[in-house]
Amino acid sequence: MRIGLVGYGAGGRLFHLPYIQAAAEWRIAGVVTRSPARRAQLVEEAPGVPAFDSLDDLLDAGVDAVVTSTPPGTRRELVLRALARGAHVVADKPFAPHLSGARELADAARAAGRVLTVFQNRRWDTDLVTLRGALESGALGTPWRAELVLDQDDPGTLESGPDDGLLRDLGAHVVDQAIQLFGPVARFDGHLDWLDVDGGRVDVGFALGLHHGSGVYSAVSASKLGRRSERRMVVYGSEGSYASRMHDVQFDRIMAGERPAAAAQWGVEREERWGVLSTAAGERRVPSAAGDYSAFYRGLHAALAEGAPLPVRLDEALHTIAVLDAARESDARGRSIEVETA
Template identity: 45%
Template sequence: MKLGLVGYGFGGRIFHAPFIQAADGVEIGGVVARSADKIAQIAFDLPGVPVFASLSDLIADGSFDVVTITTPPATHTPLTLEAIEAGLHVVCDKPFAMNLRDAAQMADAAVKKGVLLNVFQNRRRDTDLVTLASLIDAGELGDIQRVHNRMDFDQIETLERGPDGGLLRDLGSHLVDQMIWLLGPVEFVDAQVNHLNFAEGRTDVDFVIHLRHVSGAHSYISATKANYLNAREIRVYGTKGAYVVNGTDVQAREAIDGKRPATSDNWGEEPQSAWGTLYGESGPRRIPSLRSDYSDYYTEFAKAIRDGTDGPVPARQSLRTVEVLDAARIAAASGQIVQLDSKLQQTDTPVDWRLL
């Protein structure tokens, strides 16, 4: 299938293009970009791939099946709706939308048009998370009581600044999605969100969120890009023991370093030094990290289009994440715990945005 990549910033160049190239059933047929430096980078990275000045120009070409939207967060809804109206299947990068109303409108439009809309939540495929999921599925931890999920980076220069950006929409989208995927729907949300003032406007730069899941489990997620700290940890407590793993996913590290999954024989393979530890009645033991590959997301998306199935991260699942992020902003501003009143967290039925 011929895919148009809309945007070629850090995300499009590092976390989309290389994994599309390594996927089965899909190829990059064009890129939307305007600035001279990005056009030059595309010519270097993707020789021979045509560049379009706008999504409208790419649509007018008439030869594309799929688009991936990797532009700034505030543009996701209008661009996604434009692509859907043109009959294209869409992968929308996180954050899916600025708010729940916009997200539901996009999901509703895709259902009515009969196209597939998925959200690029690649960090469901981080090696630490898929290894943890396998331990939970095998019953190694018993019933999960609480999870601490922390992602700190000394990278304030990578932050989308201004009220339309911020860390909550950036890393918060990943961390909330991971916890809902792992532990199920959320019932209550509490949060602390801290801000800094930049020339572009007031921007949230770190947060702590407490989620109480319908299952009875609790998750505590946190991230910062403002405290000169690099630290990644998942710590899990269950009725049979605990599991702790540290370290940024090897795929993210290698992608940023310029390595590519299509040319790597051991892509997604963590060194033993990055393995986690399972603590149980018989004592601690190291758990080999499972291999994972972000490229599988695009392989599965292309297959879902062919088979008429849901795809790896259907839009309706990401509505739950957007709802939690909206609630976190309210909780942080009010100092109160927010109960999620909608049925959205506990249903897979698409929500009519006009009712929100």
């Protein structure tokens, strides 16, 4: 099947193209970018893949699906246009700034009879995949509560538009991770860190309390201005606890110039950074599972070609947006918020 990529900034170059290239089920039909510098990078990184000036030019060339990897403010129009012209669509997260906008895009996909899904790639982070395996093994017993931290010392990548902010950036990832582990959120407590930027306010950090319908409580947080980088996952259960501080191993290897299509092994953490499972039997290190974002694209192909479940269902993406809306409302009102059904 043919897939096209709209946008060739950091997202398109580092988080989409390498993993599409690693999924042999797809043929890359082209990339939309007008930048001469990025077109030169495309020639180097994907020889033979054509560059197009616009989404319509790409669609005219013939594609089964398109990936939108452009700034959030441009996403709505691109998704609607691609759906209207008969393409399936993968949208970067968050695929809309609010639940009302997300529902509009979901309705458009249903009306067009096309698939709309969201690139929640961090479901395939090495640390999350390893943690999921530990939970599924039953070694922790009944999970009670969890802490998920995703701090990045990266203030230069904060976006400060009216529909931007860290909650819609890293928050869309870490909230989705918690929901994948422990199920939908019923009630929510949120605190956002605010900064005045260019005459407006933007959230630059957050600490969120998710009360899952399953009974698990998860505390998730992130910052890009704390001058620290940390990935931490801790889960407490009736039989013990699990804790990990793995690196962002896939991103590290991409930045080192490696690519999953050419790697014998991908997304595995070094042994000295494996997570630790603590139970009555003592402590033991849990071997790293293999994280691989290309699993999203392989799963998408299976869904479109074979009717398999989507790797990220639209109802799941809508629920994540509903939780992010609840976070802003909780912060503004200073109290717990019931999460609206998506």
